[in-house]
Amino acid sequence: MFPAGLADPAEPGPGGLRERAEELLRALAGPAAALREDQWQAIDALVTHRRRVLLVQRTGWGKSAVYFLATALLRGAAGRAAPTVIVSPLLALIRNQAAAAARLGIRAGEIHSGNVTEWDEVYAALRSGELDVLLVGPERLNNPTFRDDYLPELAATTGLLVIDEAHCISDWGHDFRPDYRRLRTLVAGLRPRVPVLATTATANTRVVEDVSEQLGTSAPAGPASAGTLVLRGSLDRESLRLAVVSLPQAEHRFGWLADHLGELPGSGIVYTLTKAAAEELTIFLRGQGHAVATYHGGIEAAERIVAEEDLLANRVKALIATSALGMGFDKPDLGFVVHIGAPSSPISYYQQIGRAGRALDTAEVVLLPAAEDRDIWRYFADTSFPPEHVVRRVLGVLAGADRPLSTQALLASVDLGPSRLDQMLKVLDTDGTVRRVRGGWVSTGEPWLYDEERYRRVAAARSREQQAMLDYIVTTGCRMEFLRRQLDDPHAAACGRCDRCTGRSWSSAVSESSRTRARDELRRAGVPVEPRRMWPTGMGRLGVDLAGRIPASAAAEPGRALARLSDVGWGNRLRPMFTSATLAVPGAAVPGAAVPGAAVPGAAVPGAAVPGALDGPLPGDLVEAVVATLAGWGWQRRPVAVVSIASRSRPRLIASLAERISTIGRLPLLGQLDRVAGGPHTGQVHNSAHRLAGLWDAFTVSPALAAALGELGGPVLLVDDRIVTGWTMTVAARLLRQAGAPSVLPFALAVDTA
Structure with missing residues (x-):
């Protein structure tokens, strides 16, 4: 399990647990690596005291090192029993984490939507003790086969549960996912004194409180493990140089990128707000001789993997991507992140720019906002929880059905779009009112309360986030400090690196040739x-x-x-x-x-x-x-x-x-x-x-x-x-x-x- 020359942590060594953790870290990150104090506190709380821990630390801080080191220490101390289960939100993150685990000699298996035919083989390896870590996509938690056939045994045998990108648990978070809320069921089913680690880089105070409360579900008793230990550090990213370049029209923004893409360091990501814009921009930039590829949720999974690998290997200058390439993509030497159009939340913006400069002294972050951004936010804004009478209608239909009903069948009974209906059903499932089974959805008969006040507050919070993003664009103060204050970072201070702090920014000039070619591309009709x-x-x-x-x-x-x-x-x-x-x-x-x-x-x-x-x-x-x-x-x-x-x-x-x-x-x-x-x-x-x-x-x-x-x-x-x-x-x-x-x-x- 452990690399050659590395002591098994089950065997005593000089200096105790911390020295063994330091030794493992050097095997993972290099001979100069040393534990941060919060990393050590988290590892000690998990391994020694079996506590529940929430780590709120910036991207690139080393959150994954905590759970890999804790896994190695717990597996060694327990005779290599009780594997770690890591719930990760995106396939890109799962693949990156499996590779990282292998570098430490930890054997990892994966269960997600991309390898359904391999589930039995992976789970057999887990049962036989051949795996140290199981990486699971959150959507599996609401899959009837996984939930009924695998989840109960998994909860009973897990030695450490890790919830990555934990802000997804909270509907106050910028990327709330109903599937993630089923983690409460997994947490509640854990054996006593099984430690739980939740990690995120994007959680304000409200999200921290919400996630901490959910982690406390069925927590083991005793003063050493009372409550959730929250370890929150500075969210400053010392390598990032933030700037905003305001340009009047889309043809200027496309032209600016064509002119300046070659000046940006290394390879990076260019984010757009829509799939259509990503495809338009890719076609235009390729026509200008730039090596770029498209990445969004409408592209086949195999093509997305190839695009990720091309960026990791620097075979392309940039991926032109939607937010589908957000959490989880790990390229430490990513040199830049550019946004063509502003995200609707400064918190999600902070999360996306966090991809850059993790192992670099300097990385460029440029936002090119557009007047039409607000129209696009409005276009995608219909994500609020449906009115009570709509929810009651669905519950009534399910209660009166003599068999499970598919989402498609329910569409004929209620006036909601498919994606919004699916999201609503997942929320009701986690609330225990409906249950997803083979063949569709059934009613559990449990009473349900429509929390109108909470839904209204969440919608109002989304509106305030949009205004805050507009304020970020025109702020006269430090941009990094602005983002950190949006995340309630108590250490927020001026960064001294952004365009506002230095008075230096990118030129807004666009060559006439690039603007003309961009206009011709954008005016292509049909x-x-x-x-x-x-x-x-x-x-x-x-x-x-x-x-x-x-x-x-x-x-x-x-x-x-x-x-x-x-x-x-x-x-x-x-x-x-x-x-x-x-x-x-x-x-x-x-x-x-x-x-x-x-x-x-x-x-x-x-x-x-x-x-x-x-x-x-x-x-x-x-x-x-x-x-x-x-x-x-x-x-x-x-x-x-x-x-x-x-x-x-x-x-x-x-x-x-x-x-x-x-x-x-x-x-x-x-x-x-x-x-x-x-x-x-x-x-x-x-x-x-x-x-x-x-x-x-x-x-x-x-x-x-x-x-x-x-x-x-x-x-x-x-x-x-x-x-x-x-x-x-x-x-x-x-x-x-x-x-x-x-x-x-x-x-x-x-x-x-x-």
């Missing part, structure tokens, strides 16, 4: 829109007799949109057209004017103008972009006519758009698909089943339109302003096909995807 292929599950419960595959004779063809609303280029131009209001959070503080004219998502601002949706003729630049999109479509058969969809919110916009397309393309405009008077409004419907049910009888084909369709010899171009779920186009295409249209080509200004 994105494909795939048609719906299957009807949603459970439509019968909503009174609509539909199931299975959509017949080819009723389906739309692949379509096009000018842009995604989350795009940095045309998305920025289109997004304000579809903004209808500023969201309100009851009781939220009115934000200050940190950025002139900026509305803060999630906060109601008395007297502020509420932007309305545009309804009028399409501006000339957008008409040109529409023409470019249609010209580059590459359809198999050119449309022979145009039909629009009647709109309640933007009737003049859609009518004028259809008319311009008809005129420019020299295509007959056959009219519009009319809405049934008094039909349902579907704008605030969140899931596919309910949206389709609301749309099913919402449109009608007039006799004149039906007659015109019956005489066509080619496809109809169907025009709308925005595609959200795709069901409006699906229903409209079906009606047009039934009325005689040979095929239907959907077209919209915007598609509402990330």
